[in-house]
Amino acid sequence: MTGHPEEGPHMRQLLGAYVLDALAAAEARTVARHLQNCDRCAADYAAVAEAAALLPLLTEEDLLE
Numbered sequence: 300m301t302g303h304p305e306e307g308p309h310m311r312q313l314l315g316a317y318v319l320d321a322l323a324a325a326e327a328r329t330v331a332r333h334l335q336n337c338d339r340c341a342a343d344y345a346a347v348a349e350a351a352a353l354l355p356l357l358t359e360e361d362l363l364e
């Protein structure tokens with residue numbers, strides 16, 4: 300069960316760093332290309348991006364207290 304070879308490995312483990320813009324440029328390109336071809340990782344990316352968007356808000360509130 301290796302999926303479609305042309306898709307390459309899934310990117311779930313890189314999505315967090317990708318959302319936070321913490322990947323090397325080449326890695327970010329690989330992830331971006333994969334997301335265009337993989338609905339599953341694209342859905343995961345949307346979920347991770349949504350969660351990451353909330354992190355600064357939470358951190359800011361923590362600092363205010």
Ligand SMILES: [Zn+2]
Pocket residue numbers: 308309310333337339340341
């Ligand atoms: Zn994938």
